[in-house]
Amino acid sequence: MKRPGNPKIWRTVLVALLVPLALIAFWPSPVDQPVQGQLASVLKFLHTHGIPVWFNYQFVEASANVALFIPLGTVAALAYPKKHPWQIGIFGLTVSGCMELGQLLYLHNRFASPQDLVTNTGGAVIGALLAAAALKRLQARRWSAAGL
Numbered sequence: 001m002k003r004p005g006n007p008k009i010w011r012t013v014l015v016a017l018l019v020p021l022a023l024i025a026f027w028p029s030p031v032d033q034p035v036q037g038q039l040a041s042v043l044k045f046l047h048t049h050g051i052p053v054w055f056n057y058q059f060v061e062a063s064a065n066v067a068l069f070i071p072l073g074t075v076a077a078l079a080y081p082k083k084h085p086w087q088i089g090i091f092g093l094t095v096s097g098c099m100e101l102g103q104l105l106y107l108h109n110r111f112a113s114p115q116d117l118v119t120n121t122g123g124a125v126i127g128a129l130l131a132a133a134a135l136k137r138l139q140a141r142r143w144s145a146a147g148l
Helices: 007-025 033-048 057-079 085-106 114-145
Strands: none
Touching: 007 033, 007 057, 007 085, 033 057, 057 114, 085 114
């Protein structure tokens, strides 16, 4: 399948995308610390208005970790078009593992979490699958427009 864009450009974007991920991962304190009180208040409000209790801080944090790695998986799939989504997942796991190891070894106010490895890897795989689905749909439209 022909991929849109130049993989070299997407590789540059991928490297650039690693910069904000590194800033988030190695920020000295948890990046959600300034809004923890507000988030707790919002969740309490939602729970009193019928939102199930499983929609809690842990769920929001896990969802944020997935969402954080979806762009990584998407861009990695475009940067390396011959890689399968599971290979992009291994890349996401590697990036996440480096982040968690760095937090464990160097940041006393942060903590490494096996759950973060799983959610980050899942986000990378979701991003790769979304890129594959979008490219497949784009190719189908091109074939349709060409009368194939």
